[in-house]
Amino acid sequence: MIIGLLEIELYFPSSHSLKEKRKILHRIKDKIQKKYNVALAELDYLDKWQRSRLGFVTLNNNKNLIVSIFNKIITEIDFLAEGEITFHQVNFW
Template sequence: MIIGSCSVDLSLEGVFSLKEKRQIVKSIINRIQSRFNVSIAEIDAQDKWQYSVLGFCCVSNDTAHANSIISKVINFIENDGRVVVIDYSVEII
């Protein structure tokens, strides 16, 4: 069993309230869950307006497949115009 996990630091420019931030983050999380079938949640900075940290993971029987899924999710987040990916870290176990 291969477990791929990733932590993604996001900047939400132009967001001026926690309500607006939560709406954007919740939308991204729901879209990723339905499209890629990964477990995902906001794992840090819940009380900051313009910053968020998402964590997600997948389980596979092949390292290449786990890497592929993680790459696709990161690309999906980067292509979302509402957030900017500051940094991310990937771990394959």
């Protein structure tokens, strides 16, 4: 069994409050979790209103399938987010 972790940092230049950021993140979390069946949490920058670091975890026997899911998530977030992805990293165990 392979565990995959995708970390994504986002920057929201148009966000002016934590409430705005949380609204954007809530929409992203709902769509990604329903579509890709991954565990998801905000990992860092909880008190920053223009930045966020999200973590996505999934497991499978096929590493290529995990990579494919993570690539789709990156593309989806790039489309959904009212900001930009500034960093992403994938780790496997």
